Amino acid sequence: MMVDKKITKEWIKAQGKANLVPTSAIISLGFISTILGLVQAWGLAETLSAVLSNHPSHLLSSIFIFISASVCRVVFNIFQENISFKAGKIARRRLRSEVISRIIQEGPSLLRRQHSSLITTMIVDRIEMLDGYFGRWVPASALWLISQWTVVLAVFYINHKAGIILALCCASLPVFQAVFGIAIAVASRRQFLAMTRLQTRFLDRVKGIATIVLSGSTEKEASALSESAEDLRLRTMKVLKIAFVASATTDVAMVIALVLIVITQAHTLHNSISENTLFQALFAILLVPEAFSSFRALSAAYQDRAHASAAAEAMHDLSPLTSHIPERSSSSLLDPKKISITAQNLTFSWDNKRSPALFEINFYLPAGQTLILEGPSGAGKSTLIELLLGFISPTEGKIFFNDQDMASLSPQEISSYISWIGQKPIIFAGTIRENILFAKPDASEEELQAAISAAAINDYLPNLSNGLETRIGEGGFGVSGGQAQRIAIARTYLKNTPILLLDEPTSHLDPATEQDILESLKKLSKGKTVVLSSHSSLVKTFQGQHLVLNKGHISSYSEETL
Numbered sequence: 001m002m003v004d005k006k007i008t009k010e011w012i013k014a015q016g017k018a019n020l021v022p023t024s025a026i027i028s029l030g031f032i033s034t035i036l037g038l039v040q041a042w043g044l045a046e047t048l049s050a051v052l053s054n055h056p057s058h059l060l061s062s063i064f065i066f067i068s069a070s071v072c073r074v075v076f077n078i079f080q081e082n083i084s085f086k087a088g089k090i091a092r093r094r095l096r097s098e099v100i101s102r103i104i105q106e107g108p109s110l111l112r113r114q115h116s117s118l119i120t121t122m123i124v125d126r127i128e129m130l131d132g133y134f135g136r137w138v139p140a141s142a143l144w145l146i147s148q149w150t151v152v153l154a155v156f157y158i159n160h161k162a163g164i165i166l167a168l169c170c171a172s173l174p175v176f177q178a179v180f181g182i183a184i185a186v187a188s189r190r191q192f193l194a195m196t197r198l199q200t201r202f203l204d205r206v207k208g209i210a211t212i213v214l215s216g217s218t219e220k221e222a223s224a225l226s227e228s229a230e231d232l233r234l235r236t237m238k239v240l241k242i243a244f245v246a247s248a249t250t251d252v253a254m255v256i257a258l259v260l261i262v263i264t265q266a267h268t269l270h271n272s273i274s275e276n277t278l279f280q281a282l283f284a285i286l287l288v289p290e291a292f293s294s295f296r297a298l299s300a301a302y303q304d305r306a307h308a309s310a311a312a313e314a315m316h317d318l319s320p321l322t323s324h325i326p327e328r329s330s331s332s333l334l335d336p337k338k339i340s341i342t343a344q345n346l347t348f349s350w351d352n353k354r355s356p357a358l359f360e361i362n363f364y365l366p367a368g369q370t371l372i373l374e375g376p377s378g379a380g381k382s383t384l385i386e387l388l389l390g391f392i393s394p395t396e397g398k399i400f401f402n403d404q405d406m407a408s409l410s411p412q413e414i415s416s417y418i419s420w421i422g423q424k425p426i427i428f429a430g431t432i433r434e435n436i437l438f439a440k441p442d443a444s445e446e447e448l449q450a451a452i453s454a455a456a457i458n459d460y461l462p463n464l465s466n467g468l469e470t471r472i473g474e475g476g477f478g479v480s481g482g483q484a485q486r487i488a489i490a491r492t493y494l495k496n497t498p499i500l501l502l503d504e505p506t507s508h509l510d511p512a513t514e515q516d517i518l519e520s521l522k523k524l525s526k527g528k529t530v531v532l533s534s535h536s537s538l539v540k541t542f543q544g545q546h547l548v549l550n551k552g553h554i555s556s557y558s559e560e561t562l
């Protein structure tokens with residue numbers, strides 16, 4: 001996707017504003033540190049000039065000023081570091097919660113256009129990398145100009161010639177930075193792409209390891225992975241090389257300034273060695289590194305800025321940064337325990353070039369009743385369930401929960417009304433107990449036992465080595481399809497929502513297991529508003545309305561059992 005640079009820049013700016021308080025504190029501390037640096041140089045120059053010109057009258061007071069300024073500076077720098085760290089932490093927490101809200105808002109439809117590794121990278125790595133943007137880049141970009149030119153002016157005030165040399169050398173720095181900055185930004189973006197390619201490839205191959213082994217392409221895949229890893233290594237080295245050259249240009253400018261000031265001051269010193277002349281020369285020389293240090297901090301943080309742009313672009317890809325994230329709100333349905341569903345002229349297109357997946361669908365499902373969706377593969381049953389889940393929005397028409405337009409409800413609110421069981425339940429690596437409690441982590445032991453018995457998990461628990469504490473692998477390794485579906489039923493029982501959406505819940509099961517699962521689902525459905533999609537003839541045992549779809553159109557709708 002082509003990313004609109006203006007949108008990402010504005011988003012980055014807005015993030016900076018949200019961090020205004022800690023950033024201002026870092027900038028203020030940084031400026032105080034620069035002033036202390038001036039006092040330090042002043043104290044040291046006074047001390048050295050007094051010693052070198054044999055005038056020890058105010059030696060002690062100069063040493064005292066130098067030591068006090070040095071100690072204060074260390075203390076202020078520690079404060080600054082701590083606040084930088086906290087600013088980064090607050091920003092990361094805020095951004096992570098924004099990204100997670102965007103992911104929840106998009107729902108599973110996001111996985112159709114984004115690889116899961118990209119989403120993981122966004123939540124984990126990219127947001128982590130933004131730490132430096134808020135903690136280092138933003139303060140450094142505000143501070144370098146003020147700090148650098150405060151030092152230059154101080155040198156100019158004491159020593160005009162040295163001040164002019166320092167000013168000229170400092171003024172050349174932004175030119176170098178502009179050239180290297182662009183190169184670093186391009187190289188960083190390429191490095192990010194290489195990293196993303198490697199992660200995506202790796203995750204895909206791990207998921208499909210059985211297919212790779214069985215097709216005998218292990219070596220081919222291993223060498224493709226190592227090529228991607230090598231590509232990432234080369235691109236990372238390129239970023240480091242450019243960053244190294246960029247920081248070397250600052251050193252070169254500093255050395256030139258130092259050499260020129262020493263040469264000009266040597267000429268002055270040669271003609272008159274007074275304490276004052278010595279002080280002026282030493283003060284200017286000692287402040288040369290100080291004049292360049294704020295710019296060095298800016299160059300070091302330049303990569304952080306490039307990371308922030310790359311992260312903003314990735315986030316824009318994930319979900320447009322201009323899209324609104326609905327606020328969390330309390331229930332706005334009048335009776336959230338009994339919810340009727342109305343579909344009004346519901347039309348949905350996945351793709352404008354193709355005919356709609358659903359066209360002008362109308363139905364009214366009273367609270368506590370069941371709607372059975374039927375129709376051949378591709379008829380639009382899953383699309384209708386995704387619309388009811390709020391993961392996609394109607395192209396035209398509306399869905400009402402009671403009398404409330406679903407579009408006005410936040411994703412959190414919708415999710416508090418709905419439970420969903422699909423074809424393959426998501427099972428996480430962990431124990432069976434953890435997997436069931438996922439739906440309600442604070443459930444009591446009685447609630448858990450009730451859910452287990454409602455889902456008939458008791459029937460297979462004795463066959464497992466550690467009962468409820470038996471560990472299952474990622475994706476449900478270690479439990480059968482029927483057992484996994486029972487875990488999903490137990491979760492739904494615990495969540496206990498007024499609406500239950502069932503999308504082909506028995507499609508991968510043998511007839512006997514299917515019968516058992518349907519019995520459990522029937523019990524679970526009691527008193528709930530249920531939408532059930534299934535190809536199976538066994539769903540006829542469910543009482544309710546029947547909506548038959550064909551190529552997205554309603555071919556029949558009966559409010560009675562067929």
Ligand SMILES: Nc1ncnc2c1ncn2[C@@H]1O[C@H](COP(=O)(O)OP(=O)(O)OP(=O)(O)O)[C@@H](O)[C@H]1O
Binds near residue numbers: 112350351357375377
């Ligand atoms: N993410 C998507 N992007 C584009 N088209 C899609 C997407 N998901 C579904 N479709 C299309 O929408 C139409 C309806 O698909 P849907 O999955 O809703 O049918 P279904 O009745 O649930 O089929 P099945 O019984 O096989 O699950 C199909 O033409 C399908 O190709």
